[in-house]
Amino acid sequence: xxxxxxxxxxxxxxxxxxxxxxxxxxxxxxxxxxxxxxxxxxxxxxxxxxxxxxxxxxxxxxxxxxxxxxxxxxxxxxxxxxxxxxxxxxxxxxxxxxxxxxxxxxxxxxxxxxxxxxxxxxxxxxxxxxxxxxxxxxxxxxxxxxxxxxxxxxxxxxxxxxxxxxxxxxxxxxxxxxxxxxxxxxxxxxxxxxxxxxxxxxxxxxxxxxxxxxxxxxxxxxxxxxxxxxxxxxxxxxxxxxxxxxxxxxxxxxxxxxxxxxxxxxxxxxxxxxxxxxxxxxxxxxxxxxxxxxxxxxxxxxxxxxxxxxxxxxxxxxxxxxxxxxxxxxxxxxxxxxxxxxxxxxxxxxxxxxxxxxxxxxxxxxxxxxxxxxxxxxxxxxxxxxxxxxxxxxx
Numbered sequence: 001x002x003x004x005x006x007x008x009x010x011x012x013x014x015x016x017x018x019x020x021x022x023x024x025x026x027x028x029x030x031x032x033x034x035x036x037x038x039x040x041x042x043x044x045x046x047x048x049x050x051x052x053x054x055x056x057x058x059x060x061x062x063x064x065x066x067x068x069x070x071x072x073x074x075x076x077x078x079x080x081x082x083x084x085x086x087x088x089x090x091x092x093x094x095x096x097x098x099x100x101x102x103x104x105x106x107x108x109x110x111x112x113x114x115x116x117x118x119x120x121x122x123x124x125x126x127x128x129x130x131x132x133x134x135x136x137x138x139x140x141x142x143x144x145x146x147x148x149x150x151x152x153x154x155x156x157x158x159x160x161x162x163x164x165x166x167x168x169x170x171x172x173x174x175x176x177x178x179x180x181x182x183x184x185x186x187x188x189x190x191x192x193x194x195x196x197x198x199x200x201x202x203x204x205x206x207x208x209x210x211x212x213x214x215x216x217x218x219x220x221x222x223x224x225x226x227x228x229x230x231x232x233x234x235x236x237x238x239x240x241x242x243x244x245x246x247x248x249x250x251x252x253x254x255x256x257x258x259x260x261x262x263x264x265x266x267x268x269x270x271x272x273x274x275x276x277x278x279x280x281x282x283x284x285x286x287x288x289x290x291x292x293x294x295x296x297x298x299x300x301x302x303x304x305x306x307x308x309x310x311x312x313x314x315x316x317x318x319x320x321x322x323x324x325x326x327x328x329x330x331x332x333x334x335x336x337x338x339x340x341x342x343x344x345x346x347x348x349x350x351x352x353x354x355x356x357x358x359x360x361x362x363x364x365x366x367x368x369x370x371x372x373x374x375x376x377x378x379x380x381x382x383x384x385x386x387x388x389x390x391x392x393x394x395x
Contacts, residue, residue, distance in 0.1 A: 014138055021145025027153060047347020049101050056107070058336045084173055119332070120328045135316070143254065147244050203319055209311055210333070215369040218362065227242055229355065234288045242293060250301045342365070
């Protein structure tokens with residue numbers, strides 16, 4: 001009997017994830033402009049404000065991962081979604097850069113809780129033989145939120161102002177929380193030794209692929225934080241259109257890549273994707289017109305689209321179910337740290353040199369990520385995967 005991927009729980013979870021990410025990305029193209037124009041911050045401060053979100057996520061994820069494994073998934077996920085939505089209202093009364101850093105930090109804490117929770121739940125309910133495909137589709141909904149969110153944020157901003165934009169994020173988040181209450185959450189027996197210890201906050205079996213994910217996420221942080229400002233700098237009339245084209249590239253790649261990972265493993269997919277990132281960033285940095293701007297969005301979308309779900313599949317394939325929370329939190333810590341450092345580095349480089357130079361740095365980080373994958377990460381994954389298969393199917 002074939003396992004079924006699109007059951008009730010998976011459908012509700014992916015829809016909830018779509019709405020949550022739509023709310024998050026509604027601020028991506030507009031918040032840097034708000035920080036720069038309304039709060040009068042320079043590029044370095046813009047990078048610092050945006051990176052505070054990722055820093056907060058890093059701090060909370062280890063405790064979230066342990067709590068998910070120890071206490072279960074439901075309460076943590078629903079409560080974090082509620083607080084995540086409420087914080088959108090606090091942006092309305094934010095009048096200084098330093099207060100914005102505090103608000104972004106608090107919002108980052110809840111983002112760390114919600115994303116670690118829903119990815120862990122996805123790992124619970126996706127059939128093991130469809131994990132690559134399942135995480136691919138789960139990621140598609142994240143990307144759909146990336147495509148819709150900036151358009152919603154820009155539309156509401158143009159017609160209602162910043163307050164209306166923040167309120168729309170609150171409303172979308174509440175819809176996400178409501179859907180999450182109808183999910184039936186799997187229950188796993190925790191291990192007898194699963195008491196609170198610092199070593200249980202991080203899953204050591206996934207440290208190597210997580211480090212690789214950190215390196216590749218540097219480019220993503222740099223791209224997200226400065227693409228809107230860069231578009232305005234080179235005279236693009238609608239910079240938010242980058243996110244739509246970028247998202248379409250991601251969605252297209254993910255529909256086929258997930259099954260390919262399940263059939264053939266991660267090697268070819270990761271090589272292709274990181275190679276596209278290496279090519280795409282120089283086009284964005286050096287071809288300073290509409291063609292270069294939007295063509296790079298396609299290439300970067302195809303390249304970046306499969307990196308995260310492929311690493312996510314790898315990580316969930318090499319841990320036991322009752323270590324899945326810690327494993328996913330470890331992976332998210334790496335991604336958040338990479339994004340946060342990418343935002344800070346991009347801010348510093350663009351302040352001292354130019355945003356174009358920051359994008360060339362993003363290409364270099366992808367070269368390092370590909371080298372690390374071929375030299376270390378792939379070997380580690382294959383060895384751990386063999387151990388897991390043998391433990392599940394003893395002779």
